[in-house]
Amino acid sequence: MKIWILTSETPHHWAGGIARYVDNFARAAGREGNAVTVISRGDEAGVREVSEGYRLVEFVHRYEASRHPISDIEPDEHPGWPFNNMCYFAALSYQYVWEVERLLKEEGPPDIIECQDYAALGYFLLQKKLTDKSFLGDTPVVVHLHTPDFAVQQFNQYPRYKLPDYWIGRMERAAIWMADALLSPSHFIAREIQNFVEGDLPKVTTIPYPWPELQQATEAGAGQRNLLVCPGRIELRKGVEPLLAACEKLWLEGASFTMEMVGGDVHTPLKGGSLTTFLKKKYAHRIEAGNLVFTGALPHADCVQKMSQAAAIVIPSLWENFPNTCIEAMSLGKVVVASEQGGQAEMVGPDGSCGLTFSHHEEGSLEKALLKALAMDGPEREAMGHAAAERIESLCSLSSVLPARLQHFQEVIESYRPKATYPFVNEALRESSAAPTLPEDPLISVVIPYYNLGKYLQECIDSVYASEGSRFEVVIVNDGSNDPQSLEALEMIRQGDYAGLRILDIPNGGLANARNVGAEAASGELVAFVDADDRVGPRFLARATAVMQRYSNVHLVYSWVRFFDGGLGIWHSWSFDLPYLLCHNQLVPIAMVRRDTFLKHGRNKSHIIYGLEDLEGWISLAEAGCGGVAIPEPLVQYRIRGDSMFKAIEPDKKLYLYDLISAEHPDLYARYGLELFNLQNANGPAFGWDQPTMFRAPQERLLGQLEKLSQLEQQNKVLLEAEAWYRKTFAGEIEALEKEQSGE
Numbered sequence: 211m212k213i214w215i216l217t218s219e220t221p222h223h224w225a226g227g228i229a230r231y232v233d234n235f236a237r238a239a240g241r242e243g244n245a246v247t248v249i250s251r252g253d254e255a256g257v258r259e260v261s262e263g264y265r266l267v268e269f270v271h272r273y274e275a276s277r278h279p280i281s282d283i284e285p286d287e288h289p290g291w292p293f294n295n296m297c298y299f300a301a302l303s304y305q306y307v308w309e310v311e312r313l314l315k316e317e318g319p320p321d322i323i324e325c326q327d328y329a330a331l332g333y334f335l336l337q338k339k340l341t342d343k344s345f346l347g348d349t350p351v352v353v354h355l356h357t358p359d360f361a362v363q364q365f366n367q368y369p370r371y372k373l374p375d376y377w378i379g380r381m382e383r384a385a386i387w388m389a390d391a392l393l394s395p396s397h398f399i400a401r402e403i404q405n406f407v408e409g410d411l412p413k414v415t416t417i418p419y420p421w422p423e424l425q426q427a428t429e430a431g432a433g434q435r436n437l438l439v440c441p442g443r444i445e446l447r448k449g450v451e452p453l454l455a456a457c458e459k460l461w462l463e464g465a466s467f468t469m470e471m472v473g474g475d476v477h478t479p480l481k482g483g484s485l486t487t488f489l490k491k492k493y494a495h496r497i498e499a500g501n502l503v504f505t506g507a508l509p510h511a512d513c514v515q516k517m518s519q520a521a522a523i524v525i526p527s528l529w530e531n532f533p534n535t536c537i538e539a540m541s542l543g544k545v546v547v548a549s550e551q552g553g554q555a556e557m558v559g560p561d562g563s564c565g566l567t568f569s570h571h572e573e574g575s576l577e578k579a580l581l582k583a584l585a586m587d588g589p590e591r592e593a594m595g596h597a598a599a600e601r602i603e604s605l606c607s608l609s610s611v612l613p614a615r616l617q618h619f620q621e622v623i624e625s626y627r628p629k630a631t632y633p634f635v636n637e638a639l640r641e642s643s644a645a646p647t648l649p650e651d652p653l654i655s656v657v658i659p660y661y662n663l664g665k666y667l668q669e670c671i672d673s674v675y676a677s678e679g680s681r682f683e684v685v686i687v688n689d690g691s692n693d694p695q696s697l698e699a700l701e702m703i704r705q706g707d708y709a710g711l712r713i714l715d716i717p718n719g720g721l722a723n724a725r726n727v728g729a730e731a732a733s734g735e736l737v738a739f740v741d742a743d744d745r746v747g748p749r750f751l752a753r754a755t756a757v758m759q760r761y762s763n764v765h766l767v768y769s770w771v772r773f774f775d776g777g778l779g780i781w782h783s784w785s786f787d788l789p790y791l792l793c794h795n796q797l798v799p800i801a802m803v804r805r806d807t808f809l810k811h812g813r814n815k816s817h818i819i820y821g822l823e824d825l826e827g828w829i830s831l832a833e834a835g836c837g838g839v840a841i842p843e844p845l846v847q848y849r850i851r852g853d854s855m856f857k858a859i860e861p862d863k864k865l866y867l868y869d870l871i872s873a874e875h876p877d878l879y880a881r882y883g884l885e886l887f888n889l890q891n892a893n894g895p896a897f898g899w900d901q902p903t904m905f906r907a908p909q910e911r912l913l914g915q916l917e918k919l920s921q922l923e924q925q926n927k928v929l930l931e932a933e934a935w936y937r938k939t940f941a942g943e944i945e946a947l948e949k950e951q952s953g954e
Contacts, residue, residue: 211244211619214313216306216325216332220250220266227534228326228356231395231419233260238420238612240264247320249309251302269309271302284772285780286844295780297374299329300381300903304842307334314346322619324352324393328359330381334842336388337785340632341757341841350626352619353389355399355414357531358382360406365447365529367480371885371892377902380635380787383407387633387640391622395419395532396553402529409637415618418557420611421537421602436467436584438547439520441513441535442527444486444504445476449526449549449570454493454502456576461501467584468500469524472516474507514538521591522547522583525554528570532557540565540602543595545586547579557602564594564601632761634837636788642835644762645804648735652759654682654751655732655805658742659724661689664699666743666849671703671711673745673847680751682738683710687728690718722814722823729808738802743849745774746800750845754802757839765831766812766838768801769845776850782901783840786832789882792875793889793896797838799824800846807836815874822867826874833878864897 215236219229236246240263248260252268259265276290285295293301310323323346325332332353339346360379363370370376386392386407392414394400400414442448450471457469481488486504496502508516517523523539523546530552539546540557546565548554558565566583568575586594604610634640656674660667667686674684691697704713716727729737736755740746754767771781783797790796803812811834814823828838872879879886890896899905937944 211239211322211616211623212320213239213244213246213619214310214320214323215246215248216310216323216335217248217250218302218326218329218331220248220252220268227419227531228328228354230534231356234420234422235612235615236264237261238422238608239616242612242616244616247313249306249313251305267309267313269305271298271305273298273301276301282778284778296782296903297378299378300333300374303330303332303381304334306331307338310335311345319347319349321623322350322352324354325385326354326356327382327386328357328362330378330385332389333381333385336385337840337842340388340629341753341839343756343760348626348628350390350622351388352391352393352622353386355386355392355394355403355531357399358386358403358406361402361529362447366476366478367446369479369892371888373893373899373905374903376889376892377790380790380902384633384635384785384787386411387635390626391415391618393417393618396556398551398553398556399531408635409640417614417618418606418611419532419534419537420608420615421534421541421606422608434519435521435588437470437520438467438522438524438580438583439470439472439517440524440526441472441517441539442525442533443473443476444471444489446478446481446485447527447529448473449528449551450485450489452528452570452576453524453526454489456580457502458493458496460577460580461496465581465584468503470503470505470516470520472505472508472513514542517544518542520544521586522566524580525549525552526576527552527554530554537602537606540598541606543592543599545583545591545594546598547583549576557605558598559601564598628760630761631763632785632837632839634763634786636786636832636837638835639763639786639788639832639837642763642837645765645807645836647762648755648759651681652736652755653734654680654736654738654755654802655728655734656682656684656738656740656751657725657728657732658684658686658740659689659721659728660686660691660696660700660742661718661721661724662691662693662696663742664691664693664696667696667699667703670740670742670745671708673747674740675708676748677746677751678748680755682751683712683733684708685728685731686711686713686742687724687731688713688715689720689724690716692718720816720819722816722818725814725823729805729813732805735805736802737805737808738800740800740846743851744798744800745847745849747845747847750800751802753841753843753845757841758802758804761839763837764839765807765836766801766803766828767841768797768838769841770843771798771800771846771848772844773850774847780844781848782842782903784902785840786828786838788832788878789885789889790902791829791832792872792879792882792886794899794902795822795825795828797828797840798846798848800848801838803831804836807831807834810834811836818867818870820863820867822864822871826871829871829875829878833875861895861897865895868897 215232217228217232236248240246244263246264249267251271255269257267272290272293276293285291288294292304360382394414394416395418397416400416404411444450475484475486478485493502517539523544525536525548527549528551532553536554536557546558548558548567550567550569555567558567566579568579757767758764768783770783773779812827812831814827818826
């Protein structure tokens with residue numbers, strides 16, 4: 211089997227859980243005759259053979275290159291693309307598409323691809339697969355449910371509604387729904403992720419992590435009777451705060467034991483930055499008394515040595531998947547005290563013979579478990595440790611896990627079928643009723659609203675007629691143009707030799723009315739709206755049509771946008787996602803829509819008079835259960851004009867327009883009221899968000915500007931001090947030079 215695994219971590223750089231799992235599985239699967247390729251970010255780009263049948267392909271994320279001060283070229287020509295147009299993890303997700311495309315060209319597709327869920331690593335890979343039949347073909351993509359940020363942020367007390375972090379969470383959810391199959395090492399995670407998504411998840415196959423080092427667990431050492439070790443990052447999600455609170459309670463009651471915390475630090479804003487520093491300060495008296503020790507991060511072998519010395523290992527996580535530390539502790543024959551809030555409880559088992567469990571939801575439960583572990587005598591600890599080693603062997607040994615993993619892959623490959631409906635994040639869009647089936651070669655009506663834009667019309671028309679592989683007509687709606695140059699340009703088009711072109715002359719009624727008139731007059735099953743000053747690329751109509759034909763629940767298709775004329779840049783469109791669409795437009799009005807859908811649900815409303823009439827129409831489609839899909843490539847071009855209608859929308863006008871839009875959809879805004887409140891509380895007025903992966907809240911931008919100002923003031927102070935020194939040191943020379951320059 212030819213297997214590709216996408217991961218953000220590899221063991222020789224990061225020793226995280228996903229890294230160790232990937233390495234263990236790849237080595238074992240390679241030995242069994244499979245060809246495993248692990249694709250990961252790294253410090254240096256290159257390919258190396260790790261072991262039999264297992265190679266590592268690394269690339270360097272373009273983070274540093276994004277800082278190049280180049281402003282006069284297109285974003286995708288910049289050495290830092292795509293990071294210069296997205297946040298770190300969104301750009302990383304997009305870069306994986308490049309790496310996969312390069313390998314596809316070199317050696318063809320694999321049998322199956324697996325990628326992690328967190329950081330939305332597979333988002334753009336899956337989005338491209340769903341919108342481009344030529345990419346990956348019938349290769350299924352499995353998303354491995356590990357530790358998505360949308361859950362971790364909550365348990366780490368992060369402000370999870372702040373952009374761009376909030377949007378990475380939406381991308382993670384989207385990737386889960388877009389996956390061809392879902393895999394999880396624990397039943398806990400499979401259940402818990404259900405609480406963070408809309409609707410019932412598809413089947414999640416649960417297979418534990420493989421652990422090749424189990425054979426090293428030959429002794430169930432008793433360890434130091436009064437030493438407890440907690441291995442893992444010093445992170446709120448890992449339960450370190452309630453653990454130390456429980457320990458403090460026991461110490462105050464006279465218990466005598468040492469708790470050793472072994473793990474690296476995690477930045478925790480609500481605790482002032484370093485959680486370790488915060489805890490050291492809070493429990494300084496216990497550190498001084500020798501009750502509490504912070505060891506910090508250790509090499510793997512040293513960490514195992516520390517665990518082997520303990521009477522018991524504590525895994526106190528508030529939310530956890532299937533921690534390697536618990537596998538290692540049990541394989542070492544140690545007593546494990548594990549919370550029920552994670553896969554560690556599944557490892558220990560329900561009957562108490564292979565370890566001790568407690569619940570964070572039961573007061574005193576953690577203290578009782580710690581006291582029970584400390585009260586065990588040597589024979590009791592050895593008996594429980596021996597049972598723990600046997601249980602983890604039965605769960606995680608390669609001999610049981612590897613065949614199950616490979617069989618799961620084979621079943622996914624054999625049962626693979628392309629999706630017939632698009633897997634939107636929102637249940638209402640995902641489950642909406644199917645639209646009528648489109649003919650094999652549908653007619654596309656390109657509707658061009660036109661009002662006094664004669665300077666640009668020919669360019670727009672030429673771009674449409676350069677479209678490849680599509681059957682189309684063009685309907686120009688002349689909305690009462692009165693500019694002589696524009697009327698002359700229109701007449702030249704009217705007299706030209708353009709197949710399938712019609713011009714409708716109507717009294718001036720505004721952009722919204724012109725779009726509606728064009729859709730009513732259209733002959734095609736599909737309508738593509740293109741403003742008269744914009745352009746479409748040669749592949750847009752065909753690509754959008756293919757997506758529309760592929761999914762019965764897709765009513766609107768659009769793409770990323772390239773700015774031109776008065777500005778450079780690429781603007782990222784996103785598939786419909788509520789409630790974000792209620793706050794800010796996710797597409798420009800160069801889009802293809804089913805004609806019947808638009809006339810029934812998406813007509814532009816003429817009283818939305820200053821702009822954003824297209825946004826209101828898209829929201830109307832979403833409320834009716836009609837989803838829109840973005841092709842993640844810049845296939846259309848949006849002209850930046852200083853005198854454009856959009857540029858003229860001042861903040862007060864935008865506030866007024868959002869007032870009008872929300873009044874049109876009170877039930878929809880009420881349904882998402884809680885999330886809308888938190889989003890706007892975290893990010894400021896929604897009309898200023900623009901791009902969810904590059905957004906910084908106004909207060910953060912202000913702090914950044916103040917920091918720059920402070921730096922400039924400091925630089926100015928240094929320059930003034932230098933000037934004073936030079937004037938004092940070279941007073942005579944400066945005086946003579948000044949007299950010479952003044953002509954004295």
